[in-house]
Amino acid sequence: MRTKSLKKNKINVVTLGCSKNVYDSEVLMGQLRANDKDVVHEEEGNVVVINTCGFIANAKEESINTILGYVEKKEAGQVDKVFVTGCLSERYKPDLQKEIPNVDEYFGTSELPNLLKALGADYKHELIGERLTTTPKNYAYLKIAEGCDRPCSFCAIPLMRGKHKSKPIEELVTEAEKLAAKGVKELILIAQDLTYYGLDLYKRRNLAELLQELVKIEGIDWIRLHYAFPTGFPLDVLAVMRNEPKICNYLDIPLQHISDDILKSMRRGTTQEKTTKLIEEFRIAVPNMAIRTTLIVGYPGETEENFQILKRWVKDMRFERLGCFTYSHEENTYAYNLVNDVPEDIKQERANEIMELQSQISWELNQEKIDKTFRCIIDRKEGNYFVGRTEFDSPDVDNEVLIDATKFYLKQGEFVNIKIVEAADFDLYGEPA
Numbered sequence: 377m378r379t380k381s382l383k384k385n386k387i388n389v390v391t392l393g394c395s396k397n398v399y400d401s402e403v404l405m406g407q408l409r410a411n412d413k414d415v416v417h418e419e420e421g422n423v424v425v426i427n428t429c430g431f432i433a434n435a436k437e438e439s440i441n442t443i444l445g446y447v448e449k450k451e452a453g454q455v456d457k458v459f460v461t462g463c464l465s466e467r468y469k470p471d472l473q474k475e476i477p478n479v480d481e482y483f484g485t486s487e488l489p490n491l492l493k494a495l496g497a498d499y500k501h502e503l504i505g506e507r508l509t510t511t512p513k514n515y516a517y518l519k520i521a522e523g524c525d526r527p528c529s530f531c532a533i534p535l536m537r538g539k540h541k542s543k544p545i546e547e548l549v550t551e552a553e554k555l556a557a558k559g560v561k562e563l564i565l566i567a568q569d570l571t572y573y574g575l576d577l578y579k580r581r582n583l584a585e586l587l588q589e590l591v592k593i594e595g596i597d598w599i600r601l602h603y604a605f606p607t608g609f610p611l612d613v614l615a616v617m618r619n620e621p622k623i624c625n626y627l628d629i630p631l632q633h634i635s636d637d638i639l640k641s642m643r644r645g646t647t648q649e650k651t652t653k654l655i656e657e658f659r660i661a662v663p664n665m666a667i668r669t670t671l672i673v674g675y676p677g678e679t680e681e682n683f684q685i686l687k688r689w690v691k692d693m694r695f696e697r698l699g700c701f702t703y704s705h706e707e708n709t710y711a712y713n714l715v716n717d718v719p720e721d722i723k724q725e726r727a728n729e730i731m732e733l734q735s736q737i738s739w740e741l742n743q744e745k746i747d748k749t750f751r752c753i754i755d756r757k758e759g760n761y762f763v764g765r766t767e768f769d770s771p772d773v774d775n776e777v778l779i780d781a782t783k784f785y786l787k788q789g790e791f792v793n794i795k796i797v798e799a800a801d802f803d804l805y806g807e808p809a
Contacts (some may be wrong), residue, residue, distance in 0.1 A: 385396035386414045387495060388421030388455075391510070392439050393429025395566050395602070397462060398510060399519045401427045404461075404488065404582075405508035411497035413448045417510045423495065424449075430464035430536055436571045439464045440476075459483065461491055463536040470694030476561035486539055506554070511756050514789035515562035515598075515771060516555045520548055520586065524568035526605060528632075529643045529710035530675065530703065533568055540569060542577045549589050555565040556595035561789065562753060563590065564770065566598045569606040575725045581610040590736040597791065598753070600770060606654055614661035624767040626667040628697075629657065634689045635682040638675055643710065648689070655693060668697035671730060674705045676714035683726050690730060694737050697774050700730040735801045742775070742799035749809045752777050752794045756787045762786045765793060766804075777804045784808055 387408055391401040401417070404425065408415040414419075424446050428439035429633055439462075449455045457480045464482035465472060473482060483491040489499035498505075509516050524531075524540040552563055552722065567573065574582025583601075599622050603614075604628055617623045633639055634648045658665055671690070673683065690698065702723035705716040752764035755771060762784070764777040777794055781784060786792055794806035 385764050386416060387423045387425060388419055388734065389415060389417050390424060390426045390442065391418070391585035392427060392442060393431065393435055393519045395564065396519060396568070396703065397429060399463070400485070400488075402507035402509055402517075404491070405510075406503060406506045407488070407492055407500060408495065408497055409508055409752070411489055411492070412502050413495065413497055415487070415508065417508075417742045418638065421574055423459070424455050424457070425459045425461060425491070425495070428460060428464035430462070430467045431532065432701070432706070434704075436464055442477055443479060444471075447476060450478060459491065459494060461487070462487070466536045467532065473491060476517045481677075483675065508624045509555070509560070511771070512788065513559050514753055514755065515564060515724070516560045516564045517566050518548065518552060519553070519566050520570065521567035521573050525572060526569060526607075527643045527710070529714075530632075530672065530706065532706045532709055535708055537568060540572050540576060540687060542573050542575070542582075544577060544587050545582070545589055548586060549593070551591055552593050552596065556593050559595075559789065561596065561791075562598040562600065563596055564602055566602045568603065570601055570603055571609050578625070581614035583607065583610055584612040584616045587613065587616045587620065587623055591609055591616075592619045597622060598624050598767060600624045600767075602770065604629045606631060606651055609654060611657065611661070614658065617665070618662050625662050625665045626668070626768055627665060627772065628672040628770065632670065632672050633678075633686060635678075635685045638678055638682050638686075641677060641702060641711070641714070642672075642675065648685075651691075652689075657785050659695065667696050668699075668770070670699045671699055672703050673726035673730060674718040674779065676705075676711060676716055676718070676721075676767035678703075678718055678726075687716075687729065687733065690733055691737075693732070694741070696731075696738075696741060696768060697770075698734045698737075700727045702727050702733070717731075738775075739801040742801065742804060746799055747794050747796065749795045750777070750806075752792055752806070754779075754788050754790055754792060756788055757781055764792065764806075775802055775804055779806055779808070 389401050405415050418495050429435040446458045450458050460479050461483040465482045469482045493497050520540045523540045525540040677715040750766040754764045756763050760781050767774045793809040795809040796804050796806045798805040
């Protein structure tokens with residue numbers, strides 16, 4: 377016997393995937409709240425909206441399992457309606473409708489007005505920056521552009537997000553001011569490609585000018601840059617980073633590989649020599665910059681020699697932050713025409729080797745921080761520790777600074793000077809200075 381949910385007309389938004397999806401969910405929730413809807417994030421509700429990821433195999437699997445889980449709840453009478461949006465829905469809507477028909481409706485990444493209509497709400501065009509943030513109160517993501525014009529062979533993002541489209545500087549400043557008024561102190565700038573920002577609107581790469589406007593906002597103390605493409609990187613950004621204390625000395629720049637053969641097949645538009653020179657320019661211009669990168673191993677045709685070239689380069693470059701992923705063979709991408717010829721176990725072995733190497737590099741770099749004092753933002757309390765970050769660390773992916781909560785009292789969202797007393801490979805331990 378079906379038992380109807382007790383929580384009538386409460387909309388639960390479930391977010392999967394990257395920070396861009398987090399942002400989109402927050403915009404959706406802001407619109408729903410403006411329509412006087414009862415909306416929660418990943419709590420109980422009788423109406424569920426799942427914002428999916430469709431980037432690589434693992435993410436797609438998680439999204440499908442989540443949809444199936446909520447469809448089961450619907451069939452058991454625990455929820456009334458299930459809607460699906462986001463990248464997976466954009467990319468595979470006909471397949472999903474056929475395979476999981478018990479979802480009430482599927483929406484793509486650009487169908488927010490239609491999704492709102494299905495939820496009994498109107499799309500309000502005037503709501504610039506009116507988001508319901510889901511991150512800790514001290515930081516928020518600021519999406520400065522949508523889509524991507526790059527031709528990378530392995531990437532399905534243009535299929536799901538379309539062509540690059542920058543947001544106007546004035547609109548972003550307004551949004552950032554509203555976030556600052558809510559107590560946000562750190563802006564994390566995100567896009568599929570920060571490097572391209574402004575080309576469509578202003579006919580030039582305009583990231584530096586955007587940063588110069590954002591640093592003027594009172595209440596914003598840190599501005600962090602995520603997801604810059606290496607080819608065509610606007611070097612004037614480095615001068616702003618060096619001269620403006622609010623711009624964190626931090627850059628997330630996914631490089632993916634370094635062997636020239638693989639870079640060419642990946643259609644990255646660069647070479648090992650050019651990439652190495654770019655990283656050297658970064659470090660000369662901003663000597664204490666923390667560089668985060670991501671790499672892909674097991675790409676079609678990656679030989680042991682290609683992998684060893686990558687491994688030696690990682691060892692030589694000593695990146696402050698690095699993540700490594702195994703290649704995912706994605707339909708309708710350029711690389712899907714290539715033979716996926718690196719066995720899964722070899723892909724995983726190579727990823728493990730890179731991460732073991734990076735773990736040692738990170739440990740060595742962290743040892744150098746002992747007895748030094750860093751300005752940290754306190755994100756949360758977890759167990760017996762307050763958890764903070766330096767300007768060289770982004771939430772969820774980088775080092776954390778752990779302070780013993782049984783000895784010291786700190787406030788979430790506050791900046792505190794922390795002296796590092798101990799260091800592991802990916803964690804620092806400190807005390808208020």
